[in-house]
Amino acid sequence: MSVKDLTKLAIKYCEKIGVDEAEAFAQNQHIVEVVLERAEIQSERVKTQRGIGIRVIKGKKLGFAYASTLSHATIEEACRNAKSLADVSVANPDWVSLPTPAKLPKPPNGIYDEETASMGGDEVLNIAMRTYDEAKAYDKRVDIDDGKFSLSSTEVAISNSHGVEAEEKNTLLEGFLICVAKEHGEASSMAFEYDVARSMRDFSPERIGRVAAEKALASLKPRSVQSFVGKVILDSDPASEILMYPIISGVNADNVQRGRSLWAGKLGEEVASEKLTVSDDGLFPKGIGSSSFDSEGVPCQKTPVITSGKLKSLLHNTFTANKEGKKSTGNAYRDGYNMLPLISISNVIVEAGDKKLEEMVSDVDKGVVVRRFSGNVRPESGEFSGIAKQANYIEKGEVKYPLKETMISGNAFQAMKDIIEIGSETRPTFLRAYVPPIMIDKVNIISK
Amino acid sequence: MITDLLKESLKESRGYSELRYHKRDTFNVSVKDGKIDVLNSGIIEGACARTLIKGSWGFSSTTLLEKDKINQILKDSTSLAEASKPRKKRAVKLASAKPYVDKYETPMKTDPRKSGKEELVRLVIDIDKDVRGFSKKIASDTVTFNIVDDELAFLSSEGAEISQRIVRCYGNVMVIAREEGNIASAYESIGEESGLEVLKKTPLGNVGKTAAERASKLVSAKVAPGGLYHVILENRIVGLLAHEAIGHCAEADLVYSGSFLSDKIGKEVASERITLVDDGRFPGGFGTMKYDDEGVPTQRTVLIDEGVCRSFMHSRETAQHFDVSPTGNARAWNFEYDPIIRMRNTFIEASDYSLEELAEDIKEGFFLKGGLSGQADFNGEFMFGTQEAVKIENGEFTESLRGVTISGNAFEVLKNVDAIGEDFVMRTGMCGKEQVNFAGIGGPHLITKVLMGGMK
Secondary structure, three states: OOHHHHHHHHHHHHHHHOOOEEEEEEEEEEEEEEEEEOOEEEEEEEEEEEEEEEEEEEOOEEEEEEEOOOOHHHHHHHHHHHHHHHHHOOOOOOOOOOOOOOOOOOOOOOOOOHHHHOOOHHHHHHHHHHHHHHHHHHOOOEEEEEEEEEEEEEEEEEEEOOOOEEEEEEEEEEEEEEEEEEEOOEEOOOEEEEEEEOOHHHOOHHHHHHHHHHHHHHOOOOEOOOOEEEEEEEOHHHHHHHHHHHHHHHOEHHHHHOOOOOOOOOOOOEOOOOOOOEEEEOOOOOOOOOOOEOOOOOEOOEEEEEEOOEEOOOEOOHHHHHHOOOOOOOOEEOOOOOOOOEEOOOOEEEOOOOEOHHHHHHOOOEEEEEEEEEEEEOOOOOEEEEEEEEEEEEEOOEEEEEEOOOEEEEEHHHHHHOEEEEEOOOEEOOOOEEEOOEEEEEEEEEOO | OHHHHHHHHHOOOOOEEEEEEEEEEEEEEEEEOOEEEEEEEEEEEEEEEEEEEOOEEEEEEEOOOOHHHHHHHHHHHHHHHHHHHHHOOOOOOOOOOOOOEEEEEOOOOOOHHHOOOHHHHHHHHHHHHHHHHOOOOEEEEEEEEEEEEEEEEEEEOOOOEEEEEEEEEEEEEEEEEEEOOEEEEEEEEEEEEOOOOHHHHOOHHHHHHHHHHHHHHHOOOOEOOOEEEEEEEOHHHHHHHHHHHHHHHHEHHHHHOOOOOOOOOOOEOOOOOOOEEEEOOOOOOOOOOOEOOOOOEOOEEEEEEOOEEOOOEOOHHHHHHHOOOOOOOEEOOOOOOOOEEOOOEEEEOOOOEOHHHHHHOOOEEEEEEEEEEEEEOOOOEEEEEEEEEEEEEOOEEEEEEEOOEEEEEHHHHHHOOOEEEOOOEEEEEEEEEOEEEEEEEEEOOEEEEEEEOOOO
């Protein structure tokens, strides 16, 4: 049976057992994983994850249940479990309705690739080995610690009792490598590099291997600098973690409605430097978060979030949109069939600037470039602090030397206003955010 | 019976094979701002096979629990092991382990299977109400309670046959306070390997109050300063130090890759005040189980004994390599994963100082409270976040500031432990190392020196 048949079957059954509304979300995912550990293939896994999640509403009361075994009997059991949870639940007066049917756009270009979907364990192992060989061949001082490469091919289907019906398939390749460089008995800090793409054509194992090795070597022989407050160039990954994470949390309509966001009541106001333009685009071609519909079956769209520093729109699912009498922006999100839909981004796209990373460096009189951040970001209040790893000191426009035991801290919401420059080289990061390097000012650089 | 099915299949094993069955029954309730946000229950069930043949591992899993599917995963794991053999440089050998035939179940006073869920839902609703009622500054909160009920079976071609039922109950409270355009969040949790009696032992409402107090207090507070400071780490976060600073680097797979502990057995790596243990059988520990996922009995493993590095944490594979006995640290998140070396309950042992006595010696420093996430590099550089930094001036606790991430080199930070407190706490943690897993983290208050990532 197809995933769509399963969701339809569940809805039919839910209607029979007497609930007001029902929704079924089914997923069938084929995953091939290769794990490298201690520079060796540690494991190779081929697995199929199939499951269904049932959300029911009865008298504005919510119940949710899921099952990983997809037989008639287990699906019906999950429906009954969801209903019995709704029975012991308490009504939510804010509940309006599950989404009603709407015309879906065509699936975004390049989110499914037949050739990639048909790759098996051998091909994924081959990607791992290509990455490994590249890093190893780059320089003798480079050691590979671990890495993981995975290919997933996923089918999802959603049906609800109002007649919403949606199904789609996609492919995703992800891989990372962690390297360490060793010289004269000293080890560099761990250097991390990755790639993520919808198809093998857009995925470069060699680049992962080369860049991981480069980063490890670049952090050998670190030195300390005296603490100062100044300019920091955040490479895509730390820029995403430090700046995008609070933005994603700040424009989440649920957070705004609950007073958890500093941006509550600030629509139309200036919240960042006019250099910053951010949108959420669920239809972005080849996007790692792209789909024609969200986790409730609502059409995906492109939503401007911050335009030239001004807060333009929040991101909604059906519940938060109904609460304000608005239309959902198609941002219902779930991490798997065993979760209720939350609100999250599809793909966040930061509009690129003009300068390459090297050009940004040449503009800095005294500062730091950070390529890995190991720390904490408080999404609500914006405070960030952590170790600047693969961080190099910049003086008079030149990268001088790697930094030792150095931390950076600041406030992301302030930092958005203190953006000096946005780079030109955008890349996907693990938050499903496409981010170029970003230079911010007034960051605390702390050493012993 | 599923174990009979697995046993029957194992007869076809070539080389060494393990079959694991896992059924995870989960219940979650979450109340946000007075309304039920999540009320979930679900079951994930499946089996996996791992085969070692001519020094090469193969692994396969399924959610279909019929006889031919079980036979198939065993075959697949065997053929994967054989196919990948030419690409592996290292031939795996296993340390010998007695094949146990045993049953274990989490000791419980109140088995969640025998309890209605309505009462739990009410309890969480009531706690949410109390939390919001704590102060007018509280803008929003989330109170969550979870039950994870695992049924595990482990059978091997060596004759092991182990059934375990591990029940974990845990909850957390997240609070957001707002005042005059400022916002602060706080978070606290409880949890044990236990039945629902954990809610009586460590009421969720109590940590809810801690979180509510903290968020209300910090909303108008400044961020702690940056720099190297003397600090008292609260007992609720000392486990993060044990886990991040030392724990990961004492996992034999990381030792093998050259972690900073790799040449330190028998050598002094910390202040002689430090005894650091990873215990698989700590009563109620979040990482407690009687056997690991290789069928090896868990044990109390002393990693650092009065400052001297004594042992690493092992699987059967690394134990063989290091020529020691396996310690029962091979754990898998679920049937979709093969076991890797994981901590269980990692803690620093208590001594005899009261909190006030610890503070007495500090002229200028901070009492750091409330944990956030952490990470460690295998060179011993670690970090973890804190929520609150209470200023200490001449032995007195003065002003509360917003906490920051702290970092240091494990070696130095543990050498700098000047005094250890008496109040021991064991807490819950979720550790992500390729796969996530439940881990206990514990310890008493202690004094050391760390780099605080604060602001001018």
